Amino acid sequence: MKTSRKFTAAIAALSLVAVSGCVTDPNTGQQKVSRTAIGGIGGAAAGALLGGLIGGRTGRIVGAVGGGAIGGVVGYKMDQQIKQLKDQTAGSGVDVTPTDNGTAILLNLPDGVTFATGSYDISPGFQQVLDKVAANFIQYPNSLIDVYGYTDTVGSADSNQRLSEQRAQAVANYLISRGVNSGRIRWMGFGETHLKVQTGDGVAEPLNRRVEIKVIPISQQDIQAAQQQQQGQ
Numbered sequence: 001m002k003t004s005r006k007f008t009a010a011i012a013a014l015s016l017v018a019v020s021g022c023v024t025d026p027n028t029g030q031q032k033v034s035r036t037a038i039g040g041i042g043g044a045a046a047g048a049l050l051g052g053l054i055g056g057r058t059g060r061i062v063g064a065v066g067g068g069a070i071g072g073v074v075g076y077k078m079d080q081q082i083k084q085l086k087d088q089t090a091g092s093g094v095d096v097t098p099t100d101n102g103t104a105i106l107l108n109l110p111d112g113v114t115f116a117t118g119s120y121d122i123s124p125g126f127q128q129v130l131d132k133v134a135a136n137f138i139q140y141p142n143s144l145i146d147v148y149g150y151t152d153t154v155g156s157a158d159s160n161q162r163l164s165e166q167r168a169q170a171v172a173n174y175l176i177s178r179g180v181n182s183g184r185i186r187w188m189g190f191g192e193t194h195l196k197v198q199t200g201d202g203v204a205e206p207l208n209r210r211v212e213i214k215v216i217p218i219s220q221q222d223i224q225a226a227q228q229q230q231q232g233q
Helices: 002-020 035-039 043-049 057-066 076-088 124-139 157-177 220-231
Strands: 022-024 031-033 095-099 104-110 143-150 185-189 210-217
Touching (some): 057 143, 143 157
Antiparallel strands (some): 095 104, 104 210, 143 210
């Protein structure tokens, strides 16, 4: 019965958002449902929209806040952040898109520009782009940041796994070196286990070689819920 009531309440809240929570997206100029309104639905409903976090959500939020990260209003500011990231990385090959049903931001860093073949040293020319990304993350401190490394299927699985980890760690460390709070950042390598395209022809393989940065906004509600959950453990 309790579950039914919670589900009904969540549906009602979503219906209310649909009719009353509209804003103008600065990226498109079109009307859309406000992420601020989505963020106010409640912990259970909003949490269900978010993808997983490296190391778990509750501990990550509490740790990040302890390191100086703050919660904010998730909504129009996120749209502004996406627009700024697109402007700051224009022409670099970086792809900036909303993800997780519009509740997070994903940056796809191109392999051939970010790293030389088989290397995990960030290319000097790309460091300027990451400098701008880091400055953006500092400007918008109300988020957690996951860095993922991926490879293609060329070479052994073991070497690909190791390279994916090294590249993800290299990007994470670079962001930290530029002032991004280390408590906000985690990294993980996935090797060749999450291919973007299924191919063995060698033509589309570069699409599989990438580093992704996922930015997951956190609100004051998220912080309070995480702190209460940890205290109750």
